[in-house]
Amino acid sequence: xxxxxxxxxxxxxxxxxxxxxxxxxxxxxxxxxxxxxxxxxxxxxxxxxxxxxxxxxxxxxxxxxxxxxxxxxxxxxxxxxxxxxxxxxxxxxxxxxxxxxxxxxxxxxxxxxxxxxxxxxxxxxxxxxxxxxxxxxxxxxxxxxxxxxxxxxxxxxxxxxxxxxxxxxxxxxxxxxxxxxxxxxxxxxxxxxxxxxxxxxxxxxxxxxxxxxxxxxxxxxxxxxxxxxxxxxxxxxxxxxxxxxxxxxxxxxxxxxxxxxxxxxxxxxxxxxxxxxxxxxxxxxxxxxxxxxxxxxxxxxxxxxxxxxxxxxxxxxxxxxxxxxxxxxxxxxxxxxxxxxxxxxxxxxxxxxxxxxxxx
Amino acid sequence: xxxxxxxxxxxxxxxxxxxxxxxxxxxxxxxxxxxxxxxxxxxxxxxxxxxxxxxxxxxxxxxxxxxxxxxxxxxxxxxxxxxxxxxxxxxxxxxxxxxxxxxxxxxxxxxxxxxxxxxxxxxxxxxxxxxxxxxxxxxxxxxxxxxxxxxxxxxxxxxxxxxxxxxxxxxxxxxxxxxxxxxxxxxxxxxxxxxxxxxxxxxxxxxxxxxxxxxxxxxxxxxxxxxxxxxxxxxxxxxxxxxxxxxxxxxxxxxxxxxxxxxxxxxxxxxxxxxxxxxxxxxxxxxxxxxxxxxxxxxxxxxxxxxxxxxxxxxxxxxxxxxxxxxxxxxxxxxxxxxxxxxxxxxxxxxxxxxxxxxxxxxxxxxxxxxxxxxxxxxxxxxxxxxxxxxxxxxxxxxxxxxxxxx
Numbered sequence: 001x002x003x004x005x006x007x008x009x010x011x012x013x014x015x016x017x018x019x020x021x022x023x024x025x026x027x028x029x030x031x032x033x034x035x036x037x038x039x040x041x042x043x044x045x046x047x048x049x050x051x052x053x054x055x056x057x058x059x060x061x062x063x064x065x066x067x068x069x070x071x072x073x074x075x076x077x078x079x080x081x082x083x084x085x086x087x088x089x090x091x092x093x094x095x096x097x098x099x100x101x102x103x104x105x106x107x108x109x110x111x112x113x114x115x116x117x118x119x120x121x122x123x124x125x126x127x128x129x130x131x132x133x134x135x136x137x138x139x140x141x142x143x144x145x146x147x148x149x150x151x152x153x154x155x156x157x158x159x160x161x162x163x164x165x166x167x168x169x170x171x172x173x174x175x176x177x178x179x180x181x182x183x184x185x186x187x188x189x190x191x192x193x194x195x196x197x198x199x200x201x202x203x204x205x206x207x208x209x210x211x212x213x214x215x216x217x218x219x220x221x222x223x224x225x226x227x228x229x230x231x232x233x234x235x236x237x238x239x240x241x242x243x244x245x246x247x248x249x250x251x252x253x254x255x256x257x258x259x260x261x262x263x264x265x266x267x268x269x270x271x272x273x274x275x276x277x278x279x280x281x282x283x284x285x286x287x288x289x290x291x292x293x294x295x296x297x298x299x300x301x302x303x304x305x306x307x308x309x310x311x312x313x314x315x316x317x318x319x320x321x322x323x324x325x326x327x328x329x330x331x332x333x334x335x336x337x338x339x340x341x342x343x344x345x346x347x348x349x350x351x352x353x354x355x356x357x358x359x360x
Numbered sequence: 361x362x363x364x365x366x367x368x369x370x371x372x373x374x375x376x377x378x379x380x381x382x383x384x385x386x387x388x389x390x391x392x393x394x395x396x397x398x399x400x401x402x403x404x405x406x407x408x409x410x411x412x413x414x415x416x417x418x419x420x421x422x423x424x425x426x427x428x429x430x431x432x433x434x435x436x437x438x439x440x441x442x443x444x445x446x447x448x449x450x451x452x453x454x455x456x457x458x459x460x461x462x463x464x465x466x467x468x469x470x471x472x473x474x475x476x477x478x479x480x481x482x483x484x485x486x487x488x489x490x491x492x493x494x495x496x497x498x499x500x501x502x503x504x505x506x507x508x509x510x511x512x513x514x515x516x517x518x519x520x521x522x523x524x525x526x527x528x529x530x531x532x533x534x535x536x537x538x539x540x541x542x543x544x545x546x547x548x549x550x551x552x553x554x555x556x557x558x559x560x561x562x563x564x565x566x567x568x569x570x571x572x573x574x575x576x577x578x579x580x581x582x583x584x585x586x587x588x589x590x591x592x593x594x595x596x597x598x599x600x601x602x603x604x605x606x607x608x609x610x611x612x613x614x615x616x617x618x619x620x621x622x623x624x625x626x627x628x629x630x631x632x633x634x635x636x637x638x639x640x641x642x643x644x645x646x647x648x649x650x651x652x653x654x655x656x657x658x659x660x661x662x663x664x665x666x667x668x669x670x671x672x673x674x675x676x677x678x679x680x681x682x683x684x685x686x687x688x689x690x691x692x693x694x695x696x697x698x699x700x701x702x703x704x705x706x707x708x709x710x711x712x713x714x715x716x717x718x719x720x721x722x723x724x725x726x727x728x729x730x731x732x733x734x735x736x737x738x739x740x741x742x743x744x745x746x747x748x749x750x751x752x753x754x755x756x757x758x759x760x761x762x763x764x765x766x767x
Contacts, residue, residue, distance in 0.1 A: 010499025015744035052413045065499040089402040104394040143460035
């Protein structure tokens, strides 16, 4: 920096640079270069533009391109009259960026907290008719991939009726998709994928999984998670893709785990009511636990325990097998004939479409 | 009073230093994170203010006067006009596919694609207009009074036509669109004039058509080498073939990238050469080799950031191995808030260095741009008066959302 103050000026109309002196007149100033002079301008109208080279540059409110550049040590009588630097933007410069960062962090935490909690009490207020329409819009009849046979439908209805006393609003379907999975969708729709039904050792096992999904419906987890995902993706939309979705996933994981636990509780209670033995469901989780062990997730305190969307399978196995009650006279969920009808439902349905082309 | 500026070796000089830029990038990153990304519009503004102020043209630095608020408004406009309709269309199309209405879903998707294409053209135009309108030199700015709607149509049909005859029309489309864009722009009272002709860079474009032959030769050479080794009865031929296949695949990608770069370097040189502002001739001197160095530098930055990010992870995993599981607390027993907090913390340690790469790549690219820009001729400062164009109130929203470069 120079030892002397150096002032330059553009008037915004032409590109000619001037090197005037600045004469302070109360709250205003004049710019004077030999015979040429301009002003007066109010200090209050100056707008900080930034550092350009060594110069502090100011604009003038309402005058496009007007510039005042000041280089070198600024005398006190001038410094007190010049406006605030506006480096960070808005009020951040007034309070300082560190303090602003703290305020932002607190506000962001509160907003995220609200986005996570609000769906829990808001979901029950979403009318069921809306939810049903959403469910229809989302899946419909899955492009003709829902399996039907008279005997299979009867067996499925019996299973649902045993688990849920009031199944009118539920729509449980077996989809001709070869995946070991099941899903609860908006509008009380529960999808059992044919892969799961075929691989299951018994109707009891299917009952446990089915009850878990019905649990999601009854606890209104589906709407909750839809609302939560919506809220989070709007919130994180501002961040870059990776960071935003990463944080989004991590935060919602914890909540989905809580929901899974609630659905398990519901499932256990339903199995107990229906006098269906929980052992085969426990074995199902034992099988999953083995798969987790293969990727190093057998220890309860392993990293996978932190990032999984579901509770650890070994734990779920223990909870289900522990729920066995000697005082209950367990009966098979379905008769052998019924079970065979359910198992072969997709194979025997001549009209159902194959699962090719759905997940392209 | 006529002030003829002195003529240094290059009309454009970049004065920035990365040590000066680091605090700007770091505070931007922090504020962006704690505001869940909303601050990024102001971050962009701070970044550009530094880039522009460090760029000297002849005798004076450039000045960026855009604001974060106008970028935010631009973004919100895009969200309202595009984001929400697109979200609904996407949802509807997925539902249609699931219900087996593939044709309807296709029409819906195709229509949405066309609209996006049109808007993309307008966005490119407006981004250039916005940037010129916010760039000052000697207190004078640029701009355009053209809203760019016509350019959107040109962008659509010229690009479409360019791709039709085996892509042979692409150079014509690029040159023609460049001219159309720049001829609508002005700085001060002067109109830009661009007259680039596709013949000036079509030769370089032909490299793309030679590419299949080069790839064929590469694969053939690999096959022959493998065959030669087999007949020679050497062992480990399988491994050699695998390595050969990898070399062929990676080589193919590299070749495509190199050809694209060589073409773009030539295109950009010719396009800027054909661009005049009143008595000023502009030129861009970077050759393919300079572009390669630029991109290699970018890759090195990513590598460095990746190493920095991997260090803490390697330490944690390493120590867990040493102490047999380093007893992380059972996630079922600690509060979910604490578990999530620690995960977010680890995540940030990994992601922060990677997120710092972005600003520095923009820094390098701006420096590259300024370093290789040249201008010849003279400017009569008496004639250079304020631009009469209207300044748009909002920023480059759409372009920002779709992430396209303006220059």
